[in-house]
Amino acid sequence: MAELGxxxxxxxxxxxxxxxxxxxxxxxxxxxxxxxxxxxxxxxHRRYHGYQLVDGGRFTLWGPExxxxxxxxxxxxxxxxxxxxxxxxxxxxxxxxxxxxxxxxVMEHYVSMYIHGNLGKACIPDTIPNRVTDHTCPSGGPLxxxxxxxxxxxxxxxxxxxxxxxxxxxxxxEIEYDQDAExxxxxxxxxxxxxxxxxELKRAHVDMYVRKLKERQRRKNIARDYNLVPAFLGKDKKxxxxxxxxxxxxxxxxxxxxxxxxxxxxxxxxxxxxxENMHKEKMLRAKIRELQRYRRNxxxxxxxxxxxxxARHKRERRKENKSLAGSKRAKEDGKDGEFAAIENLPxxxxxxxxxxxxxxxxxxxxxxxxxxxxxIIKDHLQKRQGxxxxxxxxxxxxxxxxxxxxxxxxESGYSLLMVL
Numbered sequence: 001m002a003e004l005g006x007x008x009x010x011x012x013x014x015x016x017x018x019x020x021x022x023x024x025x026x027x028x029x030x031x032x033x034x035x036x037x038x039x040x041x042x043x044x045h046r047r048y049h050g051y052q053l054v055d056g057g058r059f060t061l062w063g064p065e066x067x068x069x070x071x072x073x074x075x076x077x078x079x080x081x082x083x084x085x086x087x088x089x090x091x092x093x094x095x096x097x098x099x100x101x102x103x104x105x106v107m108e109h110y111v112s113m114y115i116h117g118n119l120g121k122a123c124i125p126d127t128i129p130n131r132v133t134d135h136t137c138p139s140g141g142p143l144x145x146x147x148x149x150x151x152x153x154x155x156x157x158x159x160x161x162x163x164x165x166x167x168x169x170x171x172x173x174e175i176e177y178d179q180d181a182e183x184x185x186x187x188x189x190x191x192x193x194x195x196x197x198x199x200e201l202k203r204a205h206v207d208m209y210v211r212k213l214k215e216r217q218r219r220k221n222i223a224r225d226y227n228l229v230p231a232f233l234g235k236d237k238k239x240x241x242x243x244x245x246x247x248x249x250x251x252x253x254x255x256x257x258x259x260x261x262x263x264x265x266x267x268x269x270x271x272x273x274x275x276e277n278m279h280k281e282k283m284l285r286a287k288i289r290e291l292q293r294y295r296r297n298x299x300x301x302x303x304x305x306x307x308x309x310x311a312r313h314k315r316e317r318r319k320e321n322k323s324l325a326g327s328k329r330a331k332e333d334g335k336d337g338e339f340a341a342i343e344n345l346p347x348x349x350x351x352x353x354x355x356x357x358x359x360x361x362x363x364x365x366x367x368x369x370x371x372x373x374x375x376i377i378k379d380h381l382q383k384r385q386g387x388x389x390x391x392x393x394x395x396x397x398x399x400x401x402x403x404x405x406x407x408x409x410x411e412s413g414y415s416l417l418m419v420l
Contacts, residue, residue: 009035019054023051077097078093090104094106160233164232181209225268252275347367
């Protein structure tokens with residue numbers, strides 16, 4: 001009776017109880033795997049007929065010498081599990097295969113047979129072809145992509161992390177820039193009955209959210225490049241002391257303002273190095289001009305330059321003294337010649353120095369000024385005594401001249417004249 005339960009190949013008469021191929025168009029045609037792969041034909045059966053795999057689930061795909069004795073049914077369950085649970089979830093995969101397999105056995109069998117075995121070597125290439133390579137800039141440059149390479153966490157203490165709300169493992173802050181940016185996409189969902197307008201609106205929301213994320217990352221990069229976090233925590237004292245060693249000139253400040261658009265392409269250190277190198281270049285050029293000047297004056301040794309500089313300073317001092325003496329004489333001459341237009345007019349000797357300056361600036365003769373001054377003071381005294389008086393100012397005195405003279409007299413001590 002046991003012999004009656006066995007199945008045999010109709011072509012080679014070999015036992016095919018574990019695995020056989022049954023023709024779906026011919027009756028009672030079952031072939032062994034060897035005859036089926038060779039394309040055996042018998043009777044009305046042809047190699048292009050449809051077939052059905054009849055599996056008892058007891059044979060092994062990798063041969064009897066494979067470790068663990070995994071049957072074809074277990075192999076099928078393993079492939080279903082790797083597709084369902086993903087690579088690495090060995091506990092769930094072991095539960096899906098069956099209680100007879102542990103997570104360790106599942107992992108070792110999959111890695112050894114499907115990755116490092118012949119199947120993995122044939123399907124997984126050593127090098128991934130057609131990988132896009134960035135040729136625009138070397139790694140770490142200002143134009144190289146930075147979103148794909150995570151930055152290292154900030155080097156700050158735990159107390160400082162709590163003060164900033166900084167999470168080092170995620171390189172995030174508890175309160176980010178534009179904290180409510182996620183509300184743009186939190187309520188989005190994909191529905192099959194959405195029309196074109198709704199789909200475009202959702203895409204616009206996603207695009208706005210991506211823009212906000214890029215701006216958030218840009219601000220983080222700026223804070224790193226320009227050391228804003230140490231500056232906020234007061235850790236940049238050393239950098240400030242180093243910066244105070246050399247005083248920044250006015251020309252360099254103006255140049256920094258002109259080159260401000262370059263900040264977005266350079267970090268803080270690179271920008272400082274640029275200006276430091278420019279300062280060194282300026283000093284070298286000045287030194288070269290100085291050496292060329294020594295050579296034009298016949299100096300070929302540095303020892304002789306000291307004597308030359310001492311003599312040059314003496315000559316410059318003498319020139320300065322001469323120029324100072326000349327300027328003093330010019331001032332004295334100019335002071336005498338300042339009143340040349342009115343010094344020969346009558347009444348000039350009655351004026352004070354300030355009144356002389358006033359008459360010269362107003363182009364007013366001393367006699368007319370004395371007349372106007374006398375009239376103003378006399379009218380003021382009559383008003384104080386209660387005597388009614390009518391102003392008798394001359395016709396050549398307009399409002400501008402009157403105001404200038406009243407202001408001058410007030411500043412000179414005639415404060416009561418302001419009532420006029």
